[in-house]
Amino acid sequence: MFDLKFIRENPEAFDAALKRRGVDPVASTILDMDAKRRALQTEAQAAQARRNEASKMIGKAKAQGNEDEAQALMAEVSGLKTKIQEMEDTDREQGTAIENLLLSLPNMVYDDIPDGDDEDDNEEVRVWGTKPTFSFSPKEHFELGEQLKEMDFERAARMSGSRFVLLRSGLARLSRALGQFMLDLHTEEHGLEEVLTPTLVRDNALVGTGQLPKFEEDLFKATTDHYLIPTAEVTLTNIFAGEILPEEELPYRFTALSQCFRSEAGSAGRDTRGMIRQHQFEKVEMVSITKPEDSDAELERMTGCAEAVLKALELPYRVVKLCTGDIGFGARRTYDIEVWLPGQDRYREISSCSTCGDFQARRMKMRSRPKGEKQTTFVHTLNGSGLAVGRTLIAVIENYQMEDGSIRVPEVLKPYMGGLDVIKA
Structure with missing residues (x-):
């Protein structure tokens, strides 16, 4: 298992190390999957922040007698709840996919290990x-x-x-x-x-x-x-x-x-x-x-x-x-x-x-x-x-x-x- 931070900072070294073990370049695939997941997490955080904000605004709208605005905010909160749940499910799936890929990769050997086939x-x-x-x-x-x-x-x-x-x-x-x-x-x-x-x-x-x-x-x-x-x-x-x-x-x-x-x-x-x-x-x-x-x-x-x-x-x-x-x-x-x-x-x-x-x-x-x-x-x-x-x-x-x-x-x-x-x- 590997540290994603290390792969982000050393993609070429990571690929070179695994090439010695017969593994095709894989850093770009991992980093692409990781970037998509991090973007999704950022989007989910933004959606959660908006949901929290909209939830607070519902009470204010009702207090001001603005029922139409309150209903619109409630509909938005409901929609955001569904969207956030979908993003969390996707995040788990993407996390599992990254983990499974990392689990399939062999360890990186020390520099002094001789190259060879058998x-x-x-x-x-x-x-x-x-x-x-x-x-x-x-x-x-x-x-x-x-x-x-x-x-x-x-x-x-x-x-x-x-x-x-x-x-x-x-x-x-x-x-x-x-x-x-x-x-x-x-x-x-x-x-x-x-x-x-x-x-x-x-x-x-x-x-x-x-x-x-x-x-x-x-x-x-x-x-x-x-x-x-x-x-x-x-x-x-x-x-x-x-x-x-x-x-x-x-x-x-x-x-x-x-x-x-x-x-x-x-x-x-x-x-x-x-x-x-x-x-x-x-x-x-x-x-x-x-x-x-x-x-x-x-x-x-x-x-x-x-x-x-x-x-x-x-x-x-x-x-x-x-x-x-x-x-x-x-x-x-x-x-x-x-x-x-x-x-x-x-x-x-x-x-x-x-x-x-x-x-x-x-x-x-x-x-x-x-x-x-x-x-x-x-x-x-x-x-x-x-x-x-x-x-x-x-x-x-x-x-x-x-x-x-x-x-x-x-x-x-x-x-x-x-x-x-x-x-x-």
């Missing part, structure tokens, strides 16, 4: 860890999971269709251990506040974070007026929607482990085997709400929190800065963390950490106010995976596999696994 144009920032070497040909996670008889796609499909999985025994516990470990790390060492959030939300929450109206096809809608959340970013960021926060309380830093639901619209044929792309999965999410001047540093901090999980698990990874063609709808800058998967012999995304500036805050009307002052400022919001549990499970399975198909348990997870060292068939 993930091939992302910029590598850093690499961590040493890729494991094997004396055998490493397998993919689904081969190992099925060999262990603890990862079942066929039975899950009987119940729910494709892109679901049933985990059992050691792998089910390993998945639970990963989620618990991540929460403990973020709350005990990184200072994030744990939150248990709803998994069903109304549409206004999804509008606030940018999933609606543009990406409705990616969501699962309930038979009520609710949607299943695609990420706890939605619920964590909306905690203070519509509120004015004391600036001295910022930043807020939240984390949550939640079930996430995505339709994966448009992903037909991609990652059809295994757990990479599921309709239902678990993720530990991080959200920060900050003062505008602190958001860039907060992004670096948040990314470091996500990296700390992989370092503790001793999983090799790299960090990339997303280009204009790959960055998310609401983001101004995004770092993707990609973990090394030996079975695929490639890096795969396991976390995205983004700063959205005031883009989401404007949509959900979330501000802050310095102590003792009247003026408010839109806060900045950030979000990041810390991490996607299913993809972390995949990474552990593939990086810790042994020749007989067993999986070694990472040292930091053993306390969560009852001291179990190896998951065997």
